[in-house]
Amino acid sequence: MADTSSFDIVSDFDRQELVNAVDQTVREINSRYDLKNTKTSVDLGEEEITVSTDSEMTLQAVHGVLQQKAVKRNLSLKIFDYGKVETASGNRVRQVIKLKKGIAQEIGKQISKLIRDEFKKVQASIQGDAVRVSAKSKDDLQAVIQRLKQEDWPVALQFTNYR
Numbered sequence: 001m002a003d004t005s006s007f008d009i010v011s012d013f014d015r016q017e018l019v020n021a022v023d024q025t026v027r028e029i030n031s032r033y034d035l036k037n038t039k040t041s042v043d044l045g046e047e048e049i050t051v052s053t054d055s056e057m058t059l060q061a062v063h064g065v066l067q068q069k070a071v072k073r074n075l076s077l078k079i080f081d082y083g084k085v086e087t088a089s090g091n092r093v094r095q096v097i098k099l100k101k102g103i104a105q106e107i108g109k110q111i112s113k114l115i116r117d118e119f120k121k122v123q124a125s126i127q128g129d130a131v132r133v134s135a136k137s138k139d140d141l142q143a144v145i146q147r148l149k150q151e152d153w154p155v156a157l158q159f160t161n162y163r
Helices: 013-032 056-072 107-120 138-151
Strands: 006-009 041-044 048-053 080-082 086-088 094-101 122-128 130-135 158-160
Touching: 006 138, 013 041, 013 056, 048 056, 056 080, 056 094, 107 122, 107 130, 107 138, 122 138, 130 138
Parallel strands: none
Antiparallel strands: 006 130, 006 158, 041 048, 048 094, 080 094, 086 094, 122 130
């Protein structure tokens, strides 16, 4: 086993960078003239972000600010799963944005099938919410990474534990 190389394909995000992006979003909301008196709140929970504001128009503006801050901090926009907009008390709107983490089983199967079909000397195995890819040649692993980056997956992919 020592003569084979491997890496893991995961879908994760840096929690601290997300905390910083949300903090910067709140600061910009409090300083922007068009959002200043909207009593907008952006609350970061364990697995979701809750946005509460006074209209759908300001909600869209908050989305734009949040996405801009996330991109600046190298967070993929694919981690955000926007829920439906709900009406809250006092003519306000609320939206829960779920944070996507891990590769779903069916996406893992698609990834491993693509690897099996295109790379004969490479093995892919699903391990929980990650996919382990192994091969004898590191060049084959590099080719797999390049090929997976060409596809547009519904989740953000990272390549970790490269050995």
